[in-house]
Amino acid sequence: MTRSNEILTYLVLGLVGILGPVFFENYIQQIAVLWIMVLMATTWDITGGQMGYNSLGNITFFGAGMYVSAVVQISIGYDVAEYTAAFGAIKVDFTETQYFTGIYLGIIAGGIGAFLISILLGMAVFGLRGPYFAIGTLGVAVAAGQLVGTIQYLGGGSGISMPVYPGDADERNVFFYILCFVITLVSHFFLRWLYGTQFGLAINAIRDDEDKAEAMGIKTATYKIVAWSIAAFFMGLIGAVFGNMIGFIEPLEVAFPTATFGIFMVAMALLGGKGTLWGPVLGAFVFHIIKETTWTLLLGWQWVALGTIIIINIVFFQQGIVGWLQEIKPEWFGLTVDRSKNPENSKA
Amino acid sequence: MNDLIEVQSVSKSFGGVQANQDISLSVKEGIITGMIGPNGSGKTTLFNSIVGHHPIDQGSIRFEGEEISKLRVGEIARLGLLRTFQQTRIYNKMNCVDNMEISVSQRERNFSSMFSGRKGEILDRAEEILDFVGLYSKRHLISGDLSFGQQKLLEFAMALMNKPKVLLLDEPTAGINPTLINGLIDRLKRANDEMGVTLFVIEHNMRVVMNLASHVFCLAHGKMLAGGPPSEIQKDQRVIDAYLGAH
Ligand SMILES: Nc1ncnc2c1ncn2[C@@H]1O[C@H](COP(=O)(O)OP(=O)(O)OP(=O)(O)O)[C@@H](O)[C@H]1O
Ligand SMILES: [Mg+2]
Numbered sequence: 001m002t003r004s005n006e007i008l009t010y011l012v013l014g015l016v017g018i019l020g021p022v023f024f025e026n027y028i029q030q031i032a033v034l035w036i037m038v039l040m041a042t043t044w045d046i047t048g049g050q051m052g053y054n055s056l057g058n059i060t061f062f063g064a065g066m067y068v069s070a071v072v073q074i075s076i077g078y079d080v081a082e083y084t085a086a087f088g089a090i091k092v093d094f095t096e097t098q099y100f101t102g103i104y105l106g107i108i109a110g111g112i113g114a115f116l117i118s119i120l121l122g123m124a125v126f127g128l129r130g131p132y133f134a135i136g137t138l139g140v141a142v143a144a145g146q147l148v149g150t151i152q153y154l155g156g157g158s159g160i161s162m163p164v165y166p167g168d169a170d171e172r173n174v175f176f177y178i179l180c181f182v183i184t185l186v187s188h189f190f191l192r193w194l195y196g197t198q199f200g201l202a203i204n205a206i207r208d209d210e211d212k213a214e215a216m217g218i219k220t221a222t223y224k225i226v227a228w229s230i231a232a233f234f235m236g237l238i239g240a241v242f243g244n245m246i247g248f249i250e251p252l253e254v255a256f257p258t259a260t261f262g263i264f265m266v267a268m269a270l271l272g273g274k275g276t277l278w279g280p281v282l283g284a285f286v287f288h289i290i291k292e293t294t295w296t297l298l299l300g301w302q303w304v305a306l307g308t309i310i311i312i313n314i315v316f317f318q319q320g321i322v323g324w325l326q327e328i329k330p331e332w333f334g335l336t337v338d339r340s341k342n343p344e345n346s347k348a
Numbered sequence: 349m350n351d352l353i354e355v356q357s358v359s360k361s362f363g364g365v366q367a368n369q370d371i372s373l374s375v376k377e378g379i380i381t382g383m384i385g386p387n388g389s390g391k392t393t394l395f396n397s398i399v400g401h402h403p404i405d406q407g408s409i410r411f412e413g414e415e416i417s418k419l420r421v422g423e424i425a426r427l428g429l430l431r432t433f434q435q436t437r438i439y440n441k442m443n444c445v446d447n448m449e450i451s452v453s454q455r456e457r458n459f460s461s462m463f464s465g466r467k468g469e470i471l472d473r474a475e476e477i478l479d480f481v482g483l484y485s486k487r488h489l490i491s492g493d494l495s496f497g498q499q500k501l502l503e504f505a506m507a508l509m510n511k512p513k514v515l516l517l518d519e520p521t522a523g524i525n526p527t528l529i530n531g532l533i534d535r536l537k538r539a540n541d542e543m544g545v546t547l548f549v550i551e552h553n554m555r556v557v558m559n560l561a562s563h564v565f566c567l568a569h570g571k572m573l574a575g576g577p578p579s580e581i582q583k584d585q586r587v588i589d590a591y592l593g594a595h
Contacts, residue, residue: 197463201442201450208439215399215433216510217425217454223462275441 002334032177034288035184039238040265041280043231049274052207057137059262060144063255064117065110065236066243070160072109073102084155092163099166107240114236115229122225145256159250176245187234267310273320352377358407367393369570380547382561390570391550399431400424426455428513436499440492448474451506481505497524514546
């Protein structure tokens with residue numbers, strides 16, 4: 001984007017981020033979820049858009065971060081196995097310091113845990129390409145949910161109650177809102193920087209022709225795993241926050257919602273325009289608004305409506321909103337187009 | 349002169365097709381070596397074997413005296429042995445400058461330099477080489493929008509950006525407008541002469557190869573038919589029968 005358009009965009013987003021919850025206090029949780037969706041779509045795009053590897057399993061890291069943070073937080077005052085075995089009979093009683101130490105440690109541990117898991121998984125799945133990679137990663141996410149459901153230490157299918165926030169509901173909402181907003185901002189500026197480095201060029205090269213990149217000496221295997229692990233780190237952080245925000249975590253609906261958020265993040269990136277910094281952000285906004293309105297207006301038909309939008313997007317509108325804008329208004333993005341000149345005219 | 353690449357008794361077959369049979373040759377440092385042969389005679393297969401694209405059935409391939417036939421594509425590239433593709437391959441959604449910048453040598457790249465910024469000196473060199481191949485005015489265009497011939501030039505420029513010790517070029521003039529071929533020959537010679545890149549060139553066009561190379565090998569039916577200076581190859585009756593006669 002050109003400099004002035006970019007500043008304008010940041011201003012608008014800043015206002016939405018700060019004034020949104022002030023003026024629409026009742027929607028503070030929904031706006032927090034919107035930032036989570038922005039993070040999901042933009043980090044999905046690291047591999048999906050910039051590198052050309054369409055993962056359907058990034059939700060794994062969301063759940064992984066959530067569970068890692070739960071274990072870290074509870075273990076500050078309790079034996080995790082005893083706590084989960086009691087199925088809620090033990091009530092967490094933390095001091096304020098214990099709670100906040102626990103949650104901050106838990107969030108960081110959630111990020112790091114997801115990061116490490118992604119490196120191990122990456123070594124396995126990045127041998128696959130194209131649709132095999134997509135299905136392979138989907139399998140990982142589904143398996144992760146099922147697996148956690150069998151681990152009694154983690155509460156199995158019945159889940160874990162998270163430590164209770166020491167303060168009133170409004171304060172709690174603001175606390176989690178700020179966490180979501182700040183982590184999403186950090187991830188955005190990190191990616192913005194990343195795409196301007198040699199790393200950004202390398203993953204674009206892998207997207208365009210991986211065998212060529214390999215033949216030019218680029219260590220494609222390393223780049224692929226690092227790219228995925230960056231996404232995993234941020235997904236782990238936000239997963240840890242979301243688990244605490246909801247207050248109760250369980251494998252299928254909250255931690256590893258493969259068929260909803262796992263797919264939504266892909267749909268948002270495609271809708272906004274994959275492979276661009278701003279596409280997934282815009283996609284998340286549009287998607288979230290469509291989703292929330294159809295949820296209330298079209299009760300019972302919301303899935304049909306969402307499905308229709310995804311199909312129209314994929315069949316007729318693959319470049320997404322930003323991709324389409326880049327085509328019709330290249331000057332907004334500071335792109336040079338010079339397609340009119342006869343290519344053969346240049347001296348060779 | 350040193351032998352930079354030594355190929356000894358290399359064989360490679362695909363199912364029942366003997367693509368390379370007992371091939372031996374050497375590529376000397378500092379000069380341009382040519383390889384000719386009719387369609388399907390196994391030239392590209394030999395290139396693929398040298399760069400580690402597929403395992404060979406038999407024989408040995410050395411680069412600077414070291415056995416490389418068990419190494420992988422990326423490892424061989426990082427040693428400074430690079431190839432271009434017969435079916436030109438570039439990063440077609442990126443612009444020319446980006447194509448060039450990501451083609452820098454990966455030999456010394458470590459974890460932290462993966463994230464290094466896009467330095468001015470790299471951009472300067474990218475533009476200099478784009479200018480050298482005549483693509484300077486197209487540098488901000490998406491490379492996939494270039495003509496086929498320009499894409500070939502870009503691929504050649506990307507290879508030079510990598511500062512290889514030896515560059516294997518698979519039919520660099522194929523698909524290039526005949527009026528532009530002389531300019532390309534001149535650039536290949538200058539890359540060899542001024543940048544010190546040893547070249548090993550597959551070429552169909554007899555006139556081009558005679559003009560370009562100081563040593564030429566001829567393959568036919570997967571076997572080495574003859575090797576020598578272009579003047580001798582041109583007169584060799586076996587080459588005329590197998591190769592020239594076929595056209
Ligand atoms: N990957 C492969 N699988 C099966 N057969 C192959 C493969 N690569 C090459 N061949 C066969 O090996 C033989 C040699 O092919 P190669 O591409 O090396 O010839 P070439 O000399 O480069 O021909 P051209 O001048 O047409 O490029 C051909 O018969 C070809 O069909
Ligand atoms: Mg060939």
